[in-house]
Amino acid sequence: MxxxxxxxxxxxxxxxxxxxxxxxxxxxxxxxxxxxxxxxxxxxxxxxxxxxxxxxxxxxxxxxxxxxxxxxxxxxxxxxxxxxxxxxxxxxxxxxxxxxxxxxxxxxxxxxxxxxxxxxxxxxxxxxxxxxxxxxxxxxxxxxxxQRELQRMQQNLRFYLKQITIAQEEERRRIAQELHDETAQDLIAISRKIDGFMSLHPALASSDEAYLEDMHQHVNRTLSGVRRFSQDLRPSVLDDLGLIPAIDWLVPELAKHYKLKIGLQVNGEQRRFAPEVELVLFRIVQESLRNIGKHAMASRAVVTVDFTPEITVVTIRDNGRGFHPPDRIGDLAVSGKLGLTGMQERAQLIGARLAIKSNPGEGTTVTVEVPTTTEQPEHSY
Ligand SMILES: Nc1ncnc2c1ncn2[C@@H]1O[C@H](COP(=O)(O)OP(=O)(O)O)[C@@H](O)[C@H]1O
Ligand SMILES: [Mg+2]
Structure with missing residues (x-):
């Protein structure tokens, strides 16, 4: 109608x-x-x-x-x-x-x-x-x-870097766990079996016994290697005992590896942070010490952790040859140098401030400051 x-x-x-x-x-x-x-x-x-x-x-x-x-x-x-x-x-x-x-x-x-x-x-x-x-x-x-377009691109890049960092840590954790729970356990089982076989057969020919002993030692060496690799990927001591014990474990490892004297000094009353904050601080110390070993030609490095009620400051200092840090650390990423960039990105993830001070001939100091009341980040590793 x-x-x-x-x-x-x-x-x-x-x-x-x-x-x-x-x-x-x-x-x-x-x-x-x-x-x-x-x-x-x-x-x-x-x-x-x-x-x-x-x-x-x-x-x-x-x-x-x-x-x-x-x-x-x-x-x-x-x-x-x-x-x-x-x-x-x-x-x-x-x-x-x-x-x-x-x-x-x-x-x-x-x-x-x-x-x-x-x-x-x-x-x-x-x-x-x-x-x-x-x-x-x-x-x-x-x-x-x-300017708006540039800002948007920078935000996208930051988001991308953040996701990559999170994914990388997640992947490291998964591989470390797999190595610890599966591969290391299998190697332990093989080692025990060889042990058991040797105890059950005490009258083996000396050549067979030497062969088995060699195999036993080989398996044990592989086990140590797998454990070291797993710890390197994600030290369980960090998750179990916290930042200071983890750095305490890391320092002699790297000192031995790079044939370098490394000191650890802790001031103030120790405290624990959220796991992701501890992981970021640990990674910064780890990368800084590796950089000292690889680039600084230093004879000595010192890691200092200062706990105060308001702020915690971690400093990694060396007496090496130093370098000219670029105005924007992110620029290093273009030439494939991702260590310092990664440190800065990680620090930003937990609301920490990272500073790199260096001059040729004057050594290098990396400082990271975390407020004691660090907010919980959106993501955990
Ligand atoms: N402690 C240091 N002493 C001297 N040079 C350093 C130190 N740390 C970093 N550098 C310099 O900064 C550069 C960037 O370091 P990084 O981003 O970790 O990349 P990479 O270690 O892969 O070269 C290094 O190539 C090196 O030239
Ligand atoms: Mg590096």
Whole structure:
């Protein structure tokens, strides 16, 4: 069933210009200027102003006043309306030269031409100022857009790095666990079986016994290697006992590996952090000590942990050859050097501040500061 369509009532709208405040102000200014030009239309103005106004003849003042709406129109509506206003102003001024009390034509014509020139100059100047302003605004907007785009890219990159770091730690934990729970247990079982076989057969030929003994030692060496590798991937002492025991375990390991003297100094009352915070601090110490072993050519390194009620500061210092750290550590990643970048990313993950101070010939100091009331990060490793 068709419903009868209601006739749409069209409300008459006033043209928008009549609702514009500036338009009415212009009308007012023009009317004022017009009345000053043609005072004979107002009966009593001669009483107020017999001949002159502000040392100008009333006509000259009236003409100058016309520049007011012209400038205002150009300022508010732009050059086109400004020129239109100038036309209106000229249309009001010019007839007055030929009617009423004309004193001298040339002077009056010069005055009108002067006003036209000033009106044109004002219009052109305002237009060029507006164009400049628009150009500046466009340039500023472009700059802002570029900055926003750059910021978005940096955020994406940071998010990506964070996800990679989390995934890497998760993968290390999984492999370490697998090595510890499966591979190491299997090697222990093989070692015990060889042991058991040798105890059950005491009268083996000496060559067979030597062979089995060699195999036993080989399995045990492989077991130690697997354990070391598993600890290196994710030291269980860190999860079980915390940061300081883990660093205590790490220091002699690396000292032996890099043939380097490494000291550990702990000040203040020890405390435990959230597991992810302890892992990040441990990784920073581990990478810093590895860097000392690989690059510093140092004879000595010291790890210091200062616990205070507000902040915990971990410092890794060496007396090696030092280097020029780049202004932005992240720049190193471009050349495939991910250690320091990774340290910085990890520090940011837990709300810690990392600083690397180094100069050629003056050694290197890596400092990481963690507020004691560290917020729980969104992710745990
Ligand atoms: N303790 C240090 N002493 C001297 N140079 C260092 C030290 N730590 C880092 N560096 C320099 O900074 C660079 C970047 O280190 P890193 O990001 O860990 O990358 P990588 O260890 O893979 O080279 C190193 O290649 C080295 O030149
Ligand atoms: Mg490194």
């Amino acid at each position: 068709k419903t009868a369509e209601k006739p749409v009532r069209r409300r008459r709208r006033l043209p928008r210009i009549f609702l514009n405040f500036h338009f009415w102000l212009l009308v007012l200014l023009f009317t004022g200027g017009f009345l000053l030009q043609y005072p004979q239309l107002i009966p009593f103005i001669d009483i107020l102003d017999p001949d002159s106004f502000l040392s100008l003849t009333r006509h000259s003042f009236g003409r100058l006043i016309m520049l007011l709406p012209v400038t205002y129109a150009a300022l508010v509506f732009g050059m086109r309306v400004g020129l239109l206003a100038l036309l209106v102003a000229v249309a009001i001024i010019v007839p007055n030269i030929f009617i009423g009390e004309v004193t001298s034509y040339p002077d009056e014509i010069i005055e009108v031409v002067g006003i036209i020139i000033i009106g044109l100059v004002v219009n052109l100047w305002l237009e060029s100022y507006e164009t400049d302003k628009k150009h500046r605004q466009v340039a500023y907007l472009r700059l802002e857009n570029a």
